[in-house]
Structure formats: structure tokens, C-alpha cells
Amino acid sequence: MNLPHRNHQFLPELVCLLSSVCHGLVTLARVGDIVILDCRFPTGPSPGLIVEWSLRQPLRVVYSYYSGSAQAASQHPQFRDRATVDQSRLALGEAALRLSDVTPQDQGLYRCFIRLALAKHETWQRLEVAGPYSEPxxxxxxxxxxxxxxxxxxxxxxxxxxxxxxxxxxxxxxxxxxxxxxxxxxxxxxxxxxxxxxxxxxxxxxxxxxxxxxxxxxxxxxxxxxxxxxxxxxxxxxxxxxxxxxxxxxxxxRGSEQVARIRLGFIGSAVVLSLSIALLLYFQTRCRYPRSEQRRQPRGEGPPTDRQ
CATH class of the missing domain: 2.60.40.10 (Immunoglobulins)
Structure with missing residues (x-):
């Protein structure tokens, strides 16, 4: 289904129908929908009629018709079984492209090229694709x-x-x-x-x-x-x-429980560190000032000697 678009106005369509080259038409389609891209050309005897739809940038053949039949071999795999033209309408000067199951990769600038016995005609249209997002x-x-x-x-x-x-x-x-x-x-x-x-x-x-x-x-x-x-x-x-x-x-x-565990861990680490520092200071003091277990000898008295 084609959706209305602010650039899809009547004046560009009229200019397109009255000229051999048409630019500026924009069609909007939803992902998964069917879209119709219009292409019209002067009617008349056309024994060597050639119709080619192509996507530009990158260049890909969307649909090709010559020698009285569609040429599936030249169609890009992206459009296989999805892009068609109603051949019964060619005699009326209509070569509209029907593109089913639209995907985001289908977005781009499309060219409709028509070659008649004594003339040629081309039309340019831009297809914009839109897909709805899921609920955030x-x-x-x-x-x-x-x-x-x-x-x-x-x-x-x-x-x-x-x-x-x-x-x-x-x-x-x-x-x-x-x-x-x-x-x-x-x-x-x-x-x-x-x-x-x-x-x-x-x-x-x-x-x-x-x-x-x-x-x-x-x-x-x-x-x-x-x-x-x-x-x-x-x-x-x-x-x-x-x-x-x-x-x-x-x-x-559970965040409050985790915060409580973290705080308890910090408090426990601080207590252990404080006790370790206190014990270290205590042992350093004992080593610097040792307690004598023997009484000091009176001044002037030597050690006792054995009498003979």
C-alpha cells in the first residue's frame, strides 16, 4: 500500500506526464507492504519495445522486458519473485512496477526506461521505506x-x-x-x-x-x-x-543488602588494620627497652673468689 507523502504533489506528476524525463516524485511505503511505482509513455506501434526498471546506487536491475517477454535472468536476486510489470498494460502506455514485501534495502532512486521504435522515455522516482519500531x-x-x-x-x-x-x-x-x-x-x-x-x-x-x-x-x-x-x-x-x-x-x-555487606567489609578491614599497628608498636617498644631479670651488682664489689 502506498502512503501519502508531503512531496508527492500534483504538479510534479503533471510535469512528468508532459515531458520525456521526470524527476522528483517520492513514494513512501511501509516495510512488508506492496508498492506501485508508476511509469507511462506514449502509445503507438512498438515492435521493439524495451522496458527496464533499475535501482541506482547501487545499480541493480529490478525488472527487464524485451523481445516480447520478461527477462528473469537479468533481474537482481534482491527483486526476484517480488518485482513485476503487468504486460497487458504495455499496449496502453503503462509500465508500472509492482514491488511486493517491501524491505529497507528497497529504498532508493528508481529509473523507468522505455525504448520505442523511434523514441525513448525515462522516469525517475524515489522510494522511501519506513518501518515501525517496537514499544520501548x-x-x-x-x-x-x-x-x-x-x-x-x-x-x-x-x-x-x-x-x-x-x-x-x-x-x-x-x-x-x-x-x-x-x-x-x-x-x-x-x-x-x-x-x-x-x-x-x-x-x-x-x-x-x-x-x-x-x-x-x-x-x-x-x-x-x-x-x-x-x-x-x-x-x-x-x-x-x-x-x-x-x-x-x-x-x-537487593541493592541495600549489597551496600551493607560492603560497609561491613570496610569496617572489618579497618579494625584488623588498627590491631595490627598496635601490636607492631608494642613489640618494637619491648625490643628497645628489655627488662633485666638479674639485679645490678653494687659499685666497687667484684665477683666473688674462692679462698684457699
Whole structure:
């Protein structure tokens, strides 16, 4: 199904029909839909009629017709069994291309070339493809939300859309988050994009922030249904191994227990270190001033001698 597009206006179509070369037509199609790219030419006797649809950049033959039949051998594998022209309409001067199961790779500039016995005609059209993104899901990784000075890592993921969408963060009061964020895109073999947006905020604010994904080509705006939820798709290497996940409104979970263990560990280490220093000082003092076990001899008296 062809979708309306702001550049698909009546005047360029009229100019196209009245001239031998046409530029500027834009057609928008959804991923998975069927799209029709129009191409018309003057009617008349055409024993040597040649019709060729091609995609530019990269150059690929989409459909080829000559010698009275379609030439499947010259068709690029990308369009095999998907691109056709109704041969019964050629005598009426119509060579519209029917492209089924549209994919992101189909986007680009298309050329319709017609060669008649005494003339030639070509038309240029641009096909833009759009695919909806999945509902964004938010995941939180934190230690303890009761301590507002601790950082919370928030991740938003939305998948399977085209083209690249914009991801933003919005507070519950409707204002946009103005802090720093990191955006990551990955492209699947079919050309669609997966989007991930990362932010770091104080723990006390995590329950007030939602993720918004905007696909302008489809006028699609999606808001995460929850602030935070568990998302096993997130790569665990992206966050600390001791991070925990919050659900719903991001209430504290096991993070407080981990903080308590860390504090006890620091206190225990400090006590052991203090005792070790005290013992070291004590033994150093004993070695410097040893206690005599024998009484000192009176001055002037020598050691006793045996009398004969």
C-alpha cells in the first residue's frame, strides 16, 4: 500500500506526464507492504519495445522486458519473485512496477526506461521505506535507590524499525530530560535498526523518567509503559556485574543488602588494620627497652673468689 507523502504533489506528476524525463516524485511505503511505482509513455506501434526498471546506487536491475517477454535472468536476486510489470498494460502506455514485501534495502532512486521504435522515455522516482519500531522497554541497574547520591544506569531499547529513530527521555511532568545521553544503533541483515539509549541519573529520580522513541517518517511516537522493567536482551557486560534490576516504579531491592555487606567489609578491614599497628608498636617498644631479670651488682664489689 502506498502512503501519502508531503512531496508527492500534483504538479510534479503533471510535469512528468508532459515531458520525456521526470524527476522528483517520492513514494513512501511501509516495510512488508506492496508498492506501485508508476511509469507511462506514449502509445503507438512498438515492435521493439524495451522496458527496464533499475535501482541506482547501487545499480541493480529490478525488472527487464524485451523481445516480447520478461527477462528473469537479468533481474537482481534482491527483486526476484517480488518485482513485476503487468504486460497487458504495455499496449496502453503503462509500465508500472509492482514491488511486493517491501524491505529497507528497497529504498532508493528508481529509473523507468522505455525504448520505442523511434523514441525513448525515462522516469525517475524515489522510494522511501519506513518501518515501525517496537514499544520501548526501560531497564534500571542500581545499588540502592534510597541513597540519592548513587548513580542509576537506565537503558531504553526499541527494535525492528526504519529509518533511524530518535530516542529521548521525558519527565512525568511532561518536560524533556536535558542531561547527557548515549545512543547506540545496530542494523539487522534485513536493514532494520535496533535502538538503545543510555542515561545516568541520581537514584531518587529514576521513578520519574520515561523513554520516548520518535520515528518522524511514520509520525510514530512511542512512550515506554513503565519507568523500569527487567530486559534480558541487555548485554550484561554493559553494566557492573553486581548491578540489580528494578521493576515497576524502581523500588529498592537487593541493592541495600549489597551496600551493607560492603560497609561491613570496610569496617572489618579497618579494625584488623588498627590491631595490627598496635601490636607492631608494642613489640618494637619491648625490643628497645628489655627488662633485666638479674639485679645490678653494687659499685666497687667484684665477683666473688674462692679462698684457699
Amino acid at each position: 522497554q526501560v531497564t534500571c541497574f542500581m545499588l540502592d535507590l534510597r541513597h540519592e547520591d548513587l548513580t542509576v544506569n537506565m537503558s531504553c531499547r526499541s527494535e525492528g524499525g526504519f529509518p533511524r529513530a530518535e530516542a529521548r527521555w521525558r519527565w512525568d511532568n511532561g518536560s524533556w530530560y536535558r542531561g547527557r545521553s548515549q545512543k547506540l544503533w545496530s542494523q539487522a541483515p534485513d536493514g532494520s535498526f535496533d535502538l538503545q539509549s543510555l542515561v545516568e541519573i541520581p537514584g531518587g529520580q529514576a521513578s520519574q523518567l520515561r523513554c520516548v522513541v520518535i520515528n518522524g517518517r511514520l509520525n510514530q511516537t512511542l512512550t515506554s509503559p513503565e519507568m523500569c522493567r527487567r530486559d534480558p536482551i541487555i548485554d550484561s557486560d554493559s553494566w557492573p556485574s553486581n548491578a540489580t534490576t528494578c521493576l515497576g516504579n524502581c523500588q529498592p531491592q
